[in-house]
Amino acid sequence: MFLQLWEVSILVSGRRIGENMAAEDWFDVRGAIAWVTEQTMDKTIGMTRFWEQKYWLSEFSAEFAMAGIIFVITMLAVLGPVWMERKLIARLMDHRGSTIAIRSLWTGEGNIRVEWWKDLPFGIGVPIGLVNGFLWNNFGNDSSNPKVAQVGNRSYAGWWWALPGMINNFADFTKFAIKEHMPPRDADQVTYEVAPFIIVTTTLLVFAFIPYGPSLYAANPDLSLVYMMAIFGIAPLGVFFAGWSSNNKYTLIGGMRSAAQLTAYEIPLLITVLSIAVLCGTLNIIEIAEFQMSGSQGSVWNIFLMPLGAALFLITMIAEVERTPFDMPEAEAELVEGWWTEYGGMRWGLLFASEYLRSLAACLLFSLFFLGGWEFPFEDALIAAPFVGGIFAFIFQIIPHSLWLLIKAWIVFAFFIWVRASLHRVRTDQILEFGWRYLLPLSVIQLGLSIWLRLGVYDGGPWPVVIPTLITVVAILLFVVLVLDEDKDALAEQRRPYHVSEINKASPGARINRED
Amino acid sequence: MAYHPRATPNFRNLVVRPMWITLRAGLRTIPYIGPRFFSSGYHGKIAEMFDDETKSRTGGKESSQIYAADRETSHFVKSISRPVTVMYPYERLEDLEPWLFVPNNYNGRIGVVWETCTACKACVRACPNDCLHMESEVRVNVLDMPDASEENVGLSSVEFVEGGYLARKNDDFEEIENSFSLETAHESAPQQYDFAEIIDLSGNTASVRWSDSGKTESVDLEGMIPAEQDIVSGRIDLGRCMFCGLCMESCPFNSFFMTNEYDGMSGLTRDDLWMDASRTRVLPVVHKEAVDRELAKRADKERSKRERAAKKASKEA
Numbered sequence: 001m002f003l004q005l006w007e008v009s010i011l012v013s014g015r016r017i018g019e020n021m022a023a024e025d026w027f028d029v030r031g032a033i034a035w036v037t038e039q040t041m042d043k044t045i046g047m048t049r050f051w052e053q054k055y056w057l058s059e060f061s062a063e064f065a066m067a068g069i070i071f072v073i074t075m076l077a078v079l080g081p082v083w084m085e086r087k088l089i090a091r092l093m094d095h096r097g098s099t100i101a102i103r104s105l106w107t108g109e110g111n112i113r114v115e116w117w118k119d120l121p122f123g124i125g126v127p128i129g130l131v132n133g134f135l136w137n138n139f140g141n142d143s144s145n146p147k148v149a150q151v152g153n154r155s156y157a158g159w160w161w162a163l164p165g166m167i168n169n170f171a172d173f174t175k176f177a178i179k180e181h182m183p184p185r186d187a188d189q190v191t192y193e194v195a196p197f198i199i200v201t202t203t204l205l206v207f208a209f210i211p212y213g214p215s216l217y218a219a220n221p222d223l224s225l226v227y228m229m230a231i232f233g234i235a236p237l238g239v240f241f242a243g244w245s246s247n248n249k250y251t252l253i254g255g256m257r258s259a260a261q262l263t264a265y266e267i268p269l270l271i272t273v274l275s276i277a278v279l280c281g282t283l284n285i286i287e288i289a290e291f292q293m294s295g296s297q298g299s300v301w302n303i304f305l306m307p308l309g310a311a312l313f314l315i316t317m318i319a320e321v322e323r324t325p326f327d328m329p330e331a332e333a334e335l336v337e338g339w340w341t342e343y344g345g346m347r348w349g350l351l352f353a354s355e356y357l358r359s360l361a362a363c364l365l366f367s368l369f370f371l372g373g374w375e376f377p378f379e380d381a382l383i384a385a386p387f388v389g390g391i392f393a394f395i396f397q398i399i400p401h402s403l404w405l406l407i408k409a410w411i412v413f414a415f416f417i418w419v420r421a422s423l424h425r426v427r428t429d430q431i432l433e434f435g436w437r438y439l440l441p442l443s444v445i446q447l448g449l450s451i452w453l454r455l456g457v458y459d460g461g462p463w464p465v466v467i468p469t470l471i472t473v474v475a476i477l478l479f480v481v482l483v484l485d486e487d488k489d490a491l492a493e494q495r496r497p498y499h500v501s502e503i504n505k506a507s508p509g510a511r512i513n514r515e516d
Numbered sequence: 517m518a519y520h521p522r523a524t525p526n527f528r529n530l531v532v533r534p535m536w537i538t539l540r541a542g543l544r545t546i547p548y549i550g551p552r553f554f555s556s557g558y559h560g561k562i563a564e565m566f567d568d569e570t571k572s573r574t575g576g577k578e579s580s581q582i583y584a585a586d587r588e589t590s591h592f593v594k595s596i597s598r599p600v601t602v603m604y605p606y607e608r609l610e611d612l613e614p615w616l617f618v619p620n621n622y623n624g625r626i627g628v629v630w631e632t633c634t635a636c637k638a639c640v641r642a643c644p645n646d647c648l649h650m651e652s653e654v655r656v657n658v659l660d661m662p663d664a665s666e667e668n669v670g671l672s673s674v675e676f677v678e679g680g681y682l683a684r685k686n687d688d689f690e691e692i693e694n695s696f697s698l699e700t701a702h703e704s705a706p707q708q709y710d711f712a713e714i715i716d717l718s719g720n721t722a723s724v725r726w727s728d729s730g731k732t733e734s735v736d737l738e739g740m741i742p743a744e745q746d747i748v749s750g751r752i753d754l755g756r757c758m759f760c761g762l763c764m765e766s767c768p769f770n771s772f773f774m775t776n777e778y779d780g781m782s783g784l785t786r787d788d789l790w791m792d793a794s795r796t797r798v799l800p801v802v803h804k805e806a807v808d809r810e811l812a813k814r815a816d817k818e819r820s821k822r823e824r825a826a827k828k829a830s831k832e833a
Binding site for chain 1: 530531532534538539
C-alpha cells in the first residue's frame with residue numbers, strides 16, 4: 001500500500017478511469033502509516049520475545065499517529081475560515097477590516113517614522129535603517145495624494161493584499177497565552193473550569209469521525225454518523241454550564257438562550273441527518289460520501305436530490321454553531337459576549353477556536369453530505385470528455401482528493417460569512433418559532449421524501465438523470481416564487497415620505513374605536 | 517398595514533436583498549471588474565463641498581473633493597477603490613444608494629399636522645420627559661379648509677364673529693400645496709394662510725386687522741375662512757426628547773407623527789432645540805391619507821349629529 005506513494009508511474013497508466021475514482025486515492029495516508037508502524041514494530045518488538053505484543057502495538061501507534069495527523073490538518077484547515085472571516089466580511093461590509101499586517105512592523109502610527117536605530121552606538125543601526133528604508137519606500141503606507149500621505153494610507157494593500165490578516169492568528173494566540181486567568185469570585189469554580197474543556201474536547205472529538213479523504217480519517221466505526229452527531233450535541237451542555245456557573249446576568253441569559261435555541265434546532269438537524277442516512281442507506285459518513293460519487297451506487301450529489309434537506313441542514317447548522325443570524329446566545333449588543341463573557345485569556349481563546357472548529361465541522365459535513373465529499377464537480381464527465389479527458393484524469397490522480405473537500409468546505413464557510421454580513425440577528429421568540437413551526441415540519445417532510453426516494457425510486461444503480469434534474473428545477477422554481485414575493489400595494493405608496501400607518505394603541509380597548 | 521416595499525417582512529426583503537447588497541459591496545472591491553460592473557454611480561465622482569455663497573466668501577478656495585480620497589488603496593492597482601464617505605448634508609445616503617432607505621417606522625423628527633390637532637393634550641400627558649408644551653394659536657378649522665373634500669366643507673362649528681378671527685388663503689397656496697415637499701426642502705413649512713382679527717362685522721363685509729402686518733382693512737367675507745383662537749399649537753424641547761414615540765401613540769386624531777426625517781434637528785444652542793410650530797409642521801399635503809381619514813371621521817360625526825337633531829325636530833313638529 002505504501003508503495004503507491006512512490007510508484008508515480010501508476011498515475012499515468014494502469015489505473016482504470018472512471019471506476020470509483022474519487023473513492024480511491026494515491027494519497028493513502030492510513031495505509032502508509034500502517035505500513036510504517038508495522039515495519040517498525042517488526043524490526044523492534046518483533047525481534048524480541050515480546051513479539052506477540054507487536055500487533056496491537058503497531059495498530060495502536062498507527063491510530064495514535066493518525067489522530068495526530070487529523071488534529072494537525074484540522075488546526076491548519078481552521079486557519080482558513082478565521083482568515084476568511086477577517087478578509088471576506090470586511091469586503092462584504094464595504095471595508096477592509098483591521099488586521100495586523102506584516103508591514104505594521106515597519107510602518108509607524110500616523111506615518112511617523114521613529115528612527116530609533118540612529119541612537120544605537122558604533123553605527124550598528126545603519127543596516128537596520130537601510131532595511132527599514134527599503135521596506136518603508138517600497139512597501140510602506142505612503143500615498144501619491146498629499147492629503148492622504150499626511151496621515152498615511154492605512155488601507156494600503158499593495159501586491160500582497162491577500163497576506164495581511166494571516167499573521168493576526170498568531171498575534172491573537174500570543175495574547176491569549178500571556179493573559180492571566182481570572183475567574184469571577186462568586187463563580188461556581190469547578191463547573192466554571194470544566195465547561196470550556198467540555199466544549200473544546202467534544203468539538204475536537206467531532207473531527208475524529210469526519211473524514212478528510214477516503215483514507216484520511218482518525219476513526220471510522222460503522223455508525224460514525226451517530227457517534228458524530230451525539231458528540232456534536234454535548235457542547236451545548238458545556239455552554240449551559242458556562243453560562244450558569246459564571247454567575248453573571250449576561251452569561252446566564254446567554255446560556256438560557258443557547259439551551260433554548262440549540263434544543264430547538266437539534267431536532268430538525270437530526271431528522272435531516274436521518275433523511276440523509278435513509279437516502280444513502282448507511283450510517284457511515286464515508287459511505288454517505290462515496291454513495292454520491294461517480295461510479296458508485298448513487299453517483300449524484302445529494303444536494304440535487306434533497307435541496308430542501310440541504311437548506312435545512314445549512315440553516316440548522318448555522319444555528320448550532322451560533323453564527324449570525326442565529327447568534328442570540330452571544331448577542332454582543334445586549335449581552336456583552338453572551339455565555340462566554342466571564343472567560344478570558346487562553347480559555348476564551350479555546351472557546352473562540354472551538355467556535356470556528358465547529359463551523360469548520362459544519363462546513364465539512366455539508367460538503368460530505370450534500371456536495372459529494374471529496375469528488376471534484378462532474379469528475380467522471382470531465383474524465384470522459386474527448387481530447388482533454390486525459391489531462392483531467394492526470395490532474396485528478398496527481399492532486400489528492402482531500403483538497404477538493406477542503407475547498408468545498410471553505411466555500412461553504414464563505415457562504416456562512418456572506419450570510420453573517422447580510423442578515424441581522426433574529427429575536428429569540430422568532431428563532432424558536434422558526435425552529436419549531438417551520439424547520440421541524442419541513443424536516444419531517446424531507447424525511448418522508450427521502451424514504452419515498454429510497455424505497456420507491458432507487459433501484460440500486462445510479463440515479464436516472466430525470467430525478468435529480470426534476471427535483472432541482474422544482475426547488476429553483478420554488479425559490480424564484482419566494483424571491484418574487486413582493487407587496488404590490490406598498491409599491492404604489494412608496495413615494496410617501498412619512499409613515500402614516502395606523503398605530504395600534506398600547507392601551508386596552510384602543511382597538512374598539514378603530515376605523516377601517 | 518402598508519409597509520415600505522423594501523421593509524415588508526418577506527423572504528425577498530429579509531434574506532435575498534440584504535445578501536445581494538452585501539455581495540455587490542464585496543464584488544465592488546475586485547480590481548477592474550468591481551468598479552465597472554458593480555459601481556453605485558458615484559465612484560470617483562467629484563463632490564462640490566461648498567455652495568456658491570460660501571465659495572464666493574472663501575475667495576474661490578478649492579472646494580471640491582473626490583469621494584473618499586483617503587481610501588485609495590494601492591500604488592499598483594489604482595482601481596481598487598472603495599468610497600464610503602457620504603458628504604452629508606451635501607450628499608445624502610438615500611440619494612446615492614436608494615436601497616438604503618430610512619425605514620418608515622423610524623422615529624425621527626417630530627411632525628404635527630396642526631390643522632387636525634384638537635389640543636386635547638394627550639401627547640403632553642403621555643410625554644415622559646415633559647418636552648411637549650402647548651400654546652394657543654390662530655388656525656383654520658380643518659373642516660373649513662378648501663382642500664377638504666366637498667361634502668365635508670362647512671361642517672365645522674366655527675363662524676365669523678366679532679372679536680373672532682378669519683383667514684385668507686395665501687396667493688401661493690396652490691403652489692405650496694402641490695410643490696412643497698419636506699423630502700427635498702429641509703426647511704420649515706411655509707404658511708398657507710394669512711390670519712386677521714375681526715374688529716367689526718356688518719353683513720357681508722368686515723373690518724379686520726391682519727396679524728402679519730397689523731394693518732386694518734375692510735374685506736369681503738366671500739372667500740374668507742373662519743378661524744379659531746382657542747386652538748393651540750405646541751412647542752417641543754427636542755433636547756429632552758428621547759424619540760420614544762409615546763406622543764404619537766397617544767394622539768387620538770392621528771395628528772402627531774414621528775417622521776422618518778433625521779435632519780433639521782440640530783442647533784448651536786439649547787434654545788435652537790426648541791422646535792416651534794413651524795418647525796414641526798407637517799402639511800396636510802404630505803399627509804393626505806391621515807388627514808382625509810380624520811376629516812371624514814369628524815364630518816361623519818357632525819353629519820349624524822345634525823341628522824339626529826333634524827329628526828328630533830321633525831318628530832316634535
